[in-house]
Amino acid sequence: MTDRADVPPDVLSRLSRVCLALPEAYQEPAWVGVRWRIRKKTFAHVATIDPERQRAYARAAGTAESICSLTFRSTGDELHALSNAGHPFFKPDWSPEVIGMIIDDGVDWDEVAELLTDSYCVRAPKKLAALVHGPV
Structure with a gap:
């Protein structure tokens, strides 16, 4: 059963504000x-990861404690840089372009907004991505 109450309301609100401002983006419950x-x-997924239930996420993040985790898409040099940046970023092994980020007290919300916008552009049709970043 999906549990959306696991994500801190302030985190969900901030992420929703950024994501839903993108053309044709929508929000829905995940697993x-x-x-x-x-x-x-x-293009983005947020959840509080319980290491006993979401072992692959916990292993990728290198944690044995519950954490709030955001995953998104990246490519090219940014993907390489984020994959090797260390905390708060981590590289799950289930998809070549997915990056994880631990959302904690030190989160840079401006950086999160930029990363989510870039992730949207990785997944969106070129016409929609061009509305955000200009012609590709």
Whole structure:
């Protein structure tokens, strides 16, 4: 059963504000937490990860404690940089372009907004991505 109450309301509100401002983006319940999609493609997912229940996430994040985790898409040099940046970023092994980020007290919300916008552009049709970043 999906549990959206696991995501701190202030985190969910901030992420929703950024994601839902993007053309045709929508929010829906995920298997755990909440995800944002463009058409039928997920570009962001937030959940509080319980290491006993979401072992792959916990292993990727290198944690044995519950954490609030945001996953999103990235490519190219940014993907490489984030994959090797260390905390708060981590690189799950289930998709080549997915990056994870631990959302904690030190989160840079301006950086999160930029990363989510870029993730949207990775997944969105070129016409919609151009509305955000200009012609590709």
